[in-house]
Amino acid sequence: MTKSKQVFLNGSYLPVENANISVMDRGFLFGDGIYEVIPVYHGCLFRFDEHLERLENSLKLTRIDNPYSRDEWRDIMLPLIDATKDQYIYFQVTRGAAEKRDHAFPVGVKPTVFMMCNDIAPFNGKEDGVKAISLDDNRWSACNIKAIALLGNILLRQQAVENDCAEAILVREGYITEGSASNVFAVIDGILITPPKSNFILAGITRDVILELAAANNIPYAEDIISLDALKTASEIWFASSTREILPVVELDGRPVANGRVGQFWHTMNDLLQTYKTTYAAGGK
Numbered sequence: 616m617t618k619s620k621q622v623f624l625n626g627s628y629l630p631v632e633n634a635n636i637s638v639m640d641r642g643f644l645f646g647d648g649i650y651e652v653i654p655v656y657h658g659c660l661f662r663f664d665e666h667l668e669r670l671e672n673s674l675k676l677t678r679i680d681n682p683y684s685r686d687e688w689r690d691i692m693l694p695l696i697d698a699t700k701d702q703y704i705y706f707q708v709t710r711g712a713a714e715k716r717d718h719a720f721p722v723g724v725k726p727t728v729f730m731m732c733n734d735i736a737p738f739n740g741k742e743d744g745v746k747a748i749s750l751d752d753n754r755w756s757a758c759n760i761k762a763i764a765l766l767g768n769i770l771l772r773q774q775a776v777e778n779d780c781a782e783a784i785l786v787r788e789g790y791i792t793e794g795s796a797s798n799v800f801a802v803i804d805g806i807l808i809t810p811p812k813s814n815f816i817l818a819g820i821t822r823d824v825i826l827e828l829a830a831a832n833n834i835p836y837a838e839d840i841i842s843l844d845a846l847k848t849a850s851e852i853w854f855a856s857s858t859r860e861i862l863p864v865v866e867l868d869g870r871p872v873a874n875g876r877v878g879q880f881w882h883t884m885n886d887l888l889q890t891y892k893t894t895y896a897a898g899g900k
């Protein structure tokens with residue numbers, strides 16, 4: 616018999632099928648909560664502090680109490696991890712279950728904390744590149760909060776999938792913001808460019824790693840606005856996220872990106888990232 620998956624819910628570890636929350640939970644009723652995703656490479660929590668910093672920021676901006684210290688968060692994660700493989704920790708904090716449904720914050724309610732660990736499935740098409748579609752970024756203007764309310768992102772991703780694309784490139788007033796669940800990079804005139812951090816994008820941890828690696832390896836880079844017109848002249852386009860890492864785009868809106876093949880910048884950066892991950896994990900952080 617296969618052992619059922621263990622998850623963490625409100626202070627206890629239990630089989631996933633026994634992990635239940637109240638229908639009055641504000642995460643369920645309103646999407647009133649935030650989340651984080653941390654890759655775990657052979658037992659090593661990748662960039663744990665950076666992910667926790669972003670979690671703390673999301674909690675502060677949503678005014679949800681942080682139930683645990685960083686050390687306590689780490690201690691909760693460890694028993695869920697299988698160190699023989701690459702996985703990711705998913706965890707979310709909602710404002711909790713109130714007695715009645717009311718938009719305003721309930722008083723005296725404890726946040727709900729849920730955590731699970733899943734395997735990172737290799738993403739098909741990473742070496743060959745993927746197709747992307749540009750779509751109007753119709754989400755709200757607090758995208759810097761890693762909110763569980765992802766209806767906007769979901770509808771955009773679904774539109775991409777229905778157009779045979781792996782991801783959407785979101786455009787606000789003519790300028791690129793990010794992907795539906797990723798940040799966007801482009802190589803234009805030999806410079807690696809990504810839109811600057813703002814309230815219109817989620818500040819990706821992978822994005823920061825890529826910029827650090829570019830700086831350390833003399834790859835010319837800039838954090839700058841990118842118009843959709845400029846993106847269409849790019850020699851390379853990538854998506855970046857914790858679970859898909861760096862995903863090269865070879866077709867945008869039905870037209871090939873440059874010669875329609877994965878570019879040299881991607882190969883260089885992907886190699887740097889793989890080496891960095893290995894070195895990081897060996898450091899046992």
Ligand SMILES: Cc1ncc(COP(=O)(O)O)c(C=O)c1O
Pocket residue numbers: 652768793794795796797798816817818819820821822855856857858
């Ligand atoms: C909207 C959005 N932007 C960017 C990212 C990339 O963030 P990270 O690199 O921390 O995974 C994600 C990841 O889920 C995301 O959902």
